[in-house]
Amino acid sequence: MDKTICLTFHNQGLRSYIEVDLCGECPRQDDKGCCGYYSPVFYPCDFAYLLKSKPELLEFIFNLPNLTVLDYSVTVNNSPEGNSYRCQFHSTESGCLLQQSLRESICRHFVCPGIDWEKEEILKPWKRFFDQLADYENKLNSVIGQKLTGKGLTLRNKADRNYFFQQLLILFEKETAELPEFFRQVPEAQKFYITRPLKFKTDWPL
Numbered sequence: 001m002d003k004t005i006c007l008t009f010h011n012q013g014l015r016s017y018i019e020v021d022l023c024g025e026c027p028r029q030d031d032k033g034c035c036g037y038y039s040p041v042f043y044p045c046d047f048a049y050l051l052k053s054k055p056e057l058l059e060f061i062f063n064l065p066n067l068t069v070l071d072y073s074v075t076v077n078n079s080p081e082g083n084s085y086r087c088q089f090h091s092t093e094s095g096c097l098l099q100q101s102l103r104e105s106i107c108r109h110f111v112c113p114g115i116d117w118e119k120e121e122i123l124k125p126w127k128r129f130f131d132q133l134a135d136y137e138n139k140l141n142s143v144i145g146q147k148l149t150g151k152g153l154t155l156r157n158k159a160d161r162n163y164f165f166q167q168l169l170i171l172f173e174k175e176t177a178e179l180p181e182f183f184r185q186v187p188e189a190q191k192f193y194i195t196r197p198l199k200f201k202t203d204w205p206l
């Protein structure tokens, strides 16, 4: 059965994301889809955004159970459920409880291989954009993280977390004072329709 899928690409700088209308009726039919195999990891660029736009969510994250806290990242670990896992932000009724801009980058950029949008010629500018964005963000995260580590700051030290985040914001503002050119190479948002043969349950590739 062929299905026309609507993909909307959003250029929102470091909070860019891809919206897929198929997620609402995920062919996996397990109420979890790709989120059933992932544990979100938040890095310095996510912390900077949350500190500025929703600090209470950052506090909420650090009070969740089953975290892996490293020097400058936190993983919110999922738990086994049936044949897969349950992300702590995922609800059976309404999917991800976080609005797009509050999710970490894999959750904002991931589109299942069943859709395989990257092979479409017309979508190459967006492929370039998301590739460059991932590289840029990885570098930023590691530059900011290493500078924090160099100052003797680590997320593992609970008592110093407020100071850690103060310093992180200062570094983030400095490192992003000038944004790279590729941010201006795609529009703010663009919608595309592509048709794919659907398969169901575990036949649908993730």
Ligand code: SF4
Pocket (backbone or CB within 6 Å): 034, 035, 038, 039, 040, 087, 088, 089, 090, 091, 095, 096, 097, 098, 103, 107
């Ligand atoms: S944070 Fe949201 S998008 Fe990411 S894996 Fe969890 S439920 Fe899915």
